[in-house]
Amino acid sequence: MNSMGLAECRRRCPGLIIKPMRVDRYREAGQAVLSVLETFGAPVEKTSYDDFYIEATSLVQADSDASKLAEGKSHVLGTTLPIDLRRGYELAERMRVALRASVGLSASVGIGRSKLVARMLSPQAKPDGALVVREDDVPRLMASCRVQSFPGLQAKRGHAMCAALTTALEAAAPDASSAPSWAVSRAPSWAVSRAPSWAPGQVTLGQALALPEAALRRALSGADVSLLRQLARGEDAHHNAAVTPRGLPKVLASSPSRADCA
Template sequence: MRRAPTVLHLDMDAFYAAVEQATKPSLRGKPVVVGGLGPRGVVATASYEARVFGVHSAMPTAQARRLCPNAAYLNPRFGLYRRVSEVVMGLLRELSPLVEPLSLDEAFVDLEAGDTGPPAGEWSAADARAVGERLRRDIRTATGLSGSVGLAGSKMLAKVASEQAKPDGLVMVPPGTERALLAPMPVRTLPGVGPATGQTLRRAGITTVGEAAEAGEAELVRLLGRAHGAALHLMALGVDERPVVAERDAKSVSVEDTFDVDLTDRTRIHAEIARLADRCVERLRGAGRSGRTVVVKVRNYDFTTLTRSETLRGPTDDPAVVREAAARLIEGVDTTAGVRLLGVGVSGLVGFAQEDLFAQTAALAPNGEGTAAPDAARPPGPTSPSEAAPAAGETVGHRLPPGRDVRHARYGPGWVQGSGLGRVTVRFEGPGTPPGRVRTFALDDPELELSEPLLPWEGTSGGRSDGQRSEPAIRPKDMFSSDTGAPVSDVSRP
């Protein structure tokens, strides 16, 4: 444990919803819910205005609509969130080379490993607080968003502190006060205490961190086993020696989709598996990795879930290989009763593709010589349907989830508020404009096309109300004296 609170934990406030509010002026100060919008959709993030009504992440979207029917419900734009995250993570890397990203909006930083303050071992609480406050100011200046900061002598306490700091605050845990802070908190606050462990402890009469500490190591070992019980006892005493690790090496890459209606048609299931395999390979290549084990995940109509895997002779990032392996795996699964969810993943990752002729799929020519399938035959695999890159001049067609970015030849950039019955409603505004006007068009209007999203710091100078875009009022490169750093790794959605 450290003598100064030099472990920093940053957690951006309602990140996805906050980005949407920053880029859509008409939603600022209003409830916003980001997530899946279908009958089986789940909330990814809710703005603080929506949380007042009881909406929270991981809640079924249908339940959220009942609690807060007047909120704006938007499909996530993960490409945009990643671009904003790169700027935030770049600011963290300016503080220290030891930055441990947990997700797009959350990370630990070891301040003593950087050169923004005193030498290691000479930091004071005041030094750490000054760095934390400066970071919060820099994030707001660079992105227009707010983040909450926790400072402590360990990762566990820094995360607890940032949770207490929400929203838009800073909480510091001075060394020596850890046990007093933790004692009244629920035992689920401790890392490694999930539903099953929590239930075991509750049956033993242990519901708070203080009660876990008083129970003693021997009792916790009896209840949970030696390794888990001993580690939990140390955590309950406020002791956490885990270091900040700069690179968290991913063990697998995967994608999955939940369907609004259970799938029973085998042709459709095979088509979905092929599409998921292409998306998985695109994500795999984006991370500069390859893998040797292909995994297929199937969740049936009754929520029973099974996985099937096949290990290749060597690692690959060839989409044809992953597609064929996934097709073989799904062929052995009975899907006649209906499939609720499908997923494709690749594990056993390495940093390069070690091609193995016998592990690769090839189309055999008449003379018996193998010819590799060209990449051009592979259909593009967007991260999500709402993120597919628009083709030049592509009209909106039917790809119109609420929140989708569009551009009109006369009215400029805007976003879809809703569509149906052959019509689409668009609000024309951007990050730097006042709340914009709403207009309705035919779905096949040739002047309306899909467009790339604007970043929160992009917008129209002069506050034009017609939605026409001019040069960004602030350019990202104006804000930094050095590069913002490499993108963070792709992660599971919250």
């Protein structure tokens, strides 16, 4: 699922009716979700009205029910998982069941060993699922994500980087009607859909870093290249930080309105 600016939505659909955001309803639903998640006893960080990080390490380590975990591992989504990630997956499923039963809402969950990994995985679990990724699959997960989907790259900086990368990719592959050979790969074992193909303006991290080093350095600043390599390892200073419990914001943040388009 990708986001589309309202200006573009209006251009494509001149008769589009846009209703105002129901802030009070969002606040009420967000508080209800937060209350349910807090009953599990793990720190919960709320970063928006419908986004949460949960530090489940203590819960999965304390869980002594390993009867379903043959030799310390289990099989989920086509991959063999360590015990803690398997328990994290089972915990996420219990939380999703509780949310549906208590507040009637579905939830999409990404399970990983850092906030960044969980954040980048959860959209692939939409509209109503849970996905978990092993440590050795993290680079493939990161490579499959669009550059502009990473935290901090969804506005001007990301737009500028993708414009430069698109130009570099077009120079490397003049025939834009077909994906270059390095953009075609087997879908990761944790994925439930095929890996995204290259298209101008929709550059994935893997496609960007597959450019020759000289071309990458011509397209981006040294700081931007370093950031992309850091993200490729599943690392990000802010989103690798510990979960910080906090409640609902008192006011909505000021940001451009967007509409979700499939």
